[in-house]
């Protein structure tokens with residue numbers, strides 16, 4: 027292109043093959059590229075959660091009707107939250123396991139605020155199914171916690187992954203006790 | 213053969229925009245086609261028919277369907293019960309997806325058997341694979357629309373695959389969902405894309421046919437056309453053969469639509485989506501099962517032996533394996549080192565082709581079974597074999613195998629008994645063919 031431009035415009039003839047036209051062409055191209063990139067981001071970001079979706083931030087739950095050994099499921103941001111009132115035996119089992127046996131090592135103490143109340147996002151960390159174990163008749167797997175029917179992940183009484191394809195423990199959301207028997211999640 | 217007509221209207225248009233000669237050149241008498249094509253060559257035009265059926269019924273469904281989590285399931289039930297012939301249109305669309313995949317899978321295996329992916333048709337093959345990927349995305353998102361239990365949980369499991377990507381995986385999943393779980397924003401965008409993608413497919417089909425016409429169809433002998441004596445015009449010879457194939461296809465399709473409309477579906481999808489309860493056994497549609505089986509085959513982390521260092525977690529390994537099973541097909545034209553196209557003349561490959569077919573059918577079955585017991589190792593062996601076939605056997609076979617002698621030309625074996633192509637046979641091919 028430069029070769030063609032040279033005789034026609036004469037301009038930058040001294041600079042071997044480079045002309046003002048080349049410079050303008052590159053500069054305009056660079057501005058266009060930056061412009062296109064900066065318009066792309068709003069378009070991509072429009073698909074992220076909108077303000078009203080983000081606003082559905084917190085959920086309250088009343089724990090008083092949940093007896094020892096019972097479970098409750100509530101929703102938070104469209105996800106199930108498992109609330110389990112654990113028995114002493116379940117707590118003991120969870121605390122007796124050496125960390126070296128865990129695929130995702132975490133102590134039971136680090137996963138609860140009050141030992142009897144285990145509160146977790148009820149979504150398998152493999153591919154997002156809801157594990158079984160909340161209802162009395164449900165299979166709970168070899169470790170007495172939760173069993174994911176989708177691809178067979180097994181969680182213990184602290185909701186930690188013990189066996190199967192899931193890589194991580196069930197997630198503990200941020201929550202706080204408002205009173206002795208009510209919590210706010212999120 | 214140049215396009216000619218006496219019709220004044222056609223001539224008027226043709227002079228201003230030569231569309232009729234273009235069509236004639238693409239799928240008419242102006243397109244010379246190898247004269248030995250067998251019925252496996254019907255499946256390309258069948259795939260085109262299936263796409264048309266899907267677009268026609270899809271547009272009609274979209275006029276009755278509501279893409280909102282509170283109404284989607286109800287609107288589909290209304291289509292089934294209240295809309296005039298709504299049940300028919302939906303059953304055509306629902307089973308049409310399955311038939312579309314049957315046709316395309318046969319079309320692909322036809323290509324594998326006769327070596328249609330080899331030079332100079334590599335790009336044609338790759339465009340076909342792009343169509344397959346787009347079809348998969350379209351069918352996956354379409355299946356979410358009726359908002360049944362399988363819709364919801366299928367969408368959840370498949371979108372969660374992206375969370376396996378290191379570091380940015382979770383942000384990508386949130387971005388795909390437009391929220392913190394599969395919910396209304398997800399359903400909305402899936403509907404928009406489900407409407408859009410079939411037209412993108414249509415565009416790629418045009419490119420696919422463009423690439424096809426550069427060198428013309430391959431044929432069961434896999435040898436090049438040597439001259440006009442090896443070809444016949446596409447119209448009327450192959451148009452009429454395609455119509456016959458379409459007739460057979462429509463009969464089979466009608467049997468399923470009218471007598472077995474839910475045979476290929478899952479009863480769970482007639483239960484409205486419930487984000488708090490996963491059905492006991494999640495299974496994708498049958499056409500995804502081989503890939504689903506490969507996803508689940510990777511149950512182990514991949515790392516440096518004896519050090520406990522994990523390089524690829526099982527979850528990511530499964531995802532890589534699943535996508536890899538299709539991506540590897542893009543490399544096939546170069547992995548196959550044999551200069552001979554058709555398996556007819558490849559005494560070893562011929563057998564390995566059928567082993568591969570059996571392997572994929574087995575994977576389909578494994579994918580439908582719960583991931584327990586014996587199904588896990590069977591799935592792993594079949595997955596390993598799939599990759600061995602393409603990565604090891606294909607490069608080796610081309611070197612080890614002694615192909616049978618190729619015929620001199622397409623005309624020679626077609627006009628059996630006439631010996632080497634004689635002058636008489638070449639001069640008047642139409643009378644004999």
Ligand code: HEM
Nearest residue numbers: 266267270271273274277302306309351354355357358410
């Ligand atoms: C490549 C072509 C297409 C494929 C493979 C495909 C596939 C599917 C599938 C598998 C379903 C779920 C059926 C069910 O179980 O109920 C579906 C639903 C639907 N599709 Fe498509 N589709 C295609 C083209 C289209 C087009 C072009 C449109 C609209 C213009 C469309 C509109 C719809 C609608 C509204 C539904 C929801 C109603 C229902 O579930 O029956 N589809 N599609």
Ligand code: FES
Nearest residue numbers: 150152153174177
């Ligand atoms: S989603 Fe739970 S095991 Fe796969």
